[in-house]
Amino acid sequence: MNYLGKVFLAARRFFNYKLYEMKNFNLLFLLGFILLLASCDKKEEESITINPYHDAYEEAAKVLNLPEIANDYTVHFPAYLNNNSFFPASVNNSKATLGRVLFYDKNLSKTKEVSCASCHQQDKGFADGKQFSDGVSGRKTTRNSIGLGSTVNFGAYYGTASFFNINFFWDDRATSVAEQSRGSLTNSKEMDMDMDLVEQRVKENEKYYKWLFMEAYADGINEDNILDAIQQFVNSMGSYQSxxxxxxxxxxxxxxxxxxxxxxxxxxxxxxxxxxxxxxxxxxxxxxxxxxxxxxxxxxxxxxxxxxxxxxxxxxxxxxxxxxxxxxxxxxxxxxxxxxxxxxxxxxxxxxxxxxxxxxxxxxxxxxxxxxxxxxxxxxxxxxxxxxxxxxxxxxxxxxxxxxx
Ligand code: HEC
Ligand code: HEC
Known part of the structure; x- marks a missing residue:
């Protein structure tokens, strides 16, 4: 990383830290003092190591292959789509990153053998190539998996338009990805969970979820945030470069x-x-x-x-x-x-x-x-x-x- 990048990272962490520990003035003062010292002899790395965000990231990085600064999920549509009033969903990068982890996490199914990605596989356009999908304990779904990568942009495709709404699933029974995800998580043929258990499983894996939630949500791990993060990730998917x-x-x-x-x-x-x-x-x-x-x-x-x-x-x-x-x-x-x-x-x-x-x-x-x-x-x-x-x-x-x- 170049010098400017490092300065940026340090400043950003300092700012995050401030928000995180706003009430703890002593610590804040200490951090400011150390930052000052560090900037004098140009050893920014030392100040970074006492940042709780960075510490949490180091923990998460033992399990996850993710950059410390979230990937950019911004979608740039070709002009003809914008000119015809199609605009991609706006996505929060930290939330989408958390959503990505949840999407691939098998701990979110009862038997810990199935994740969203089991039935929505990247190399198959986020479908699964099967007539019916395999859920927990060898159970089969009764419908064909829907390729989540087959819309121009998931958020734009389903987003609320004034003329009509398109809803989710083959029978349009869900009105948001959050609602749909609750459906998939709790469907006995898919992941067979209840939402309390989902929350518990996330908390059991604080090793990597701590950092992700710190970056994404001020109020931490709860059902709404879990569903919202999955929604942010799925909404950013799309295919518009054909x-x-x-x-x-x-x-x-x-x-x-x-x-x-x-x-x-x-x-x-x-x-x-x-x-x-x-x-x-x-x-x-x-x-x-x-x-x-x-x-x-x-x-x-x-x-x-x-x-x-x-x-x-x-x-x-x-x-x-x-x-x-x-x-x-x-x-x-x-x-x-x-x-x-x-x-x-x-x-x-x-x-x-x-x-x-x-x-x-x-x-x-x-x-x-x-x-x-x-x-x-x-x-x-x-x-x-x-x-x-x-x-x-x-x-x-x-x-x-x-x-x-
Ligand atoms: C009356 C509206 C209508 C018209 C017109 C129509 N389709 Fe469809 N199409 C559907 C519906 C509804 C489905 C899903 C049906 C189901 O699953 O039972 C579908 C499914 C499909 C699928 C399967 C996609 C998938 O992911 O499973 C393809 C491919 C397709 N249509 C292509 C075409 C083509 C090519 C034409 C023109 C020759 C066409 N459709 C005309 C309504 C239509
Ligand atoms: C066991 C396989 C399985 C698992 C696990 C699974 N899905 Fe699905 N998914 C399906 C099937 C099958 C459908 C179509 C079901 C229907 O229409 O009734 C579907 C539909 C969807 C849709 C609706 C797409 C549309 O265009 O209407 C979304 C979004 C979705 N899944 C996301 C997820 C997410 C997020 C997870 C994890 C929380 C997940 N799925 C877990 C099999 C699965």
Whole structure:
């Protein structure tokens, strides 16, 4: 670290320390005195070692592979998204860092064998590649894991917009990541905890959580802060550097332009998508135009989706319209993971849609399912286009990786 960096670090620690021990004037005075001494003979390192933040960091660093100054989680959207009123969530770096540790911590499940990351794996766009996920004690979830890295930015995608809200889970039953996380932590098929036990497990691991909470929350370890931190981490996730984004940005969001970074096939596939899919999935693949729908997967659904929550028969088989980024990483597809490949997804929209009683109007012509009846070439074009949504930077970004040593 250069000299300026060291001075900055020392000043920041001093300031933190002041806040931390505001009432203890004696200690504060002592620290000031030592700092003064240290600055005279330029041995800042000595003053640093008596800082409780630094001491706590040293403890945490035995277990965690994290920098002492939190990583920057700021998201910088390409201009075309901002120009179309999409803005990333603002994230607090210390809170997101704490959230990252919680996300990867298996101690937060009953049997200490499962973490959020077990079912939301970085190299799979934060899905898990399985039809159903493995929870504690060999239990399986009843739905396909959702790729958390498949939105343009998690916070922006779900954030409260004036026109409508998109909620969480395949049936939209949670209204915030905090609420969703409480759901995952306490679901008997996932982590099987209660929130008191979650808090207790965090406290049992003060060795590394002490420093993280000191940096992130003045009021320390409690349920709200735990959930908030996870939310901050998840909200910072996103994929906005795909070929699709580059093309859109170069063309100021004009979706029907020929994108020069696309192959001929990808450009043809783009037109099929813009003509037939954006009424639900939206043209920027940034926020679905319709939050939930039935897309005619089957005549009867074993899982009623939204209908199981509302008990309205018109909600049976109605599920989240998912975000389509990073599809190459997040197979298998649909709420039940019933479709294994993108080729089969395209076949579904080409010839497979069935006349379910709740089939959404956007997939009907008259009162019949709308089959696109694509040629072999058109199907390949559409698949090629769907892969332009891939942005694998999220899959290798160190800020989202497992922080445990
Ligand atoms: C046992 C596997 C499993 C674990 C552990 C797990 N999840 Fe999930 N997650 C899923 C599945 C499956 C879904 C879809 C469930 C549904 O829709 O009912 C999901 C959905 C979600 C969603 C909703 C995404 C969306 O776009 O609607 C979020 C956010 C999420 N999980 C975050 C987390 C966090 C944070 C944790 C840890 C606190 C966690 N998950 C733990 C399997 C898991
Ligand atoms: C009526 C709105 C609607 C239209 C139009 C629509 N979809 Fe979908 N799409 C959905 C819904 C709803 C789901 C999830 C259904 C489920 O899981 O039961 C889905 C799921 C998908 C998935 C799976 C994503 C995942 O992560 O599991 C892909 C891929 C997809 N659609 C692509 C397309 C393409 C390509 C088109 C155009 C040919 C299209 N969709 C048109 C509503 C729609």
């Amino acid at each position: 070929e699709f984004d580059k093309g859109m940005n170069a063309n100021n969001g004009q979706e029907y332009n020929q994108f020069s970074n696309f192959s001929t096939s990808e450009n043809r596939g783009k037109k099929i998508f813009m003509d037939n899919c954006t009424s639900c999935h939206s043209k920027f693949a940034a926020r679905s135009s319709v939050p939930m729908a039935n897309n005619g997967l089957a005549m009867t659904y074993a899982d009623k989706g939204k209908g199981a929550l509302t008990n309205n028969s018109y909600d049976d088989g109605v599920f989240k319209v998912p975000s389509l980024r990073n599809l190459s990483l997040t197979a298998p597809y649909m709420h039940d993971g019933s479709i294994a490949t993108l080729e089969e997804v395209v076949e579904h929209y080409s010839t497979g849609i069935v006349k379910h009683k709740n089939l959404h109007n956007n997939l009907k012509s008259g009162d019949q399912p709308k089959h696109l009846n694509l040629s072999a070439e058109q199907k390949a074009d559409l698949v090629n286009f769907l892969r332009t949504f891939d942005d694998e930077t999220i899959a290798s970004d160190e800020r989202y990786s497992d922080p445990f040593k």
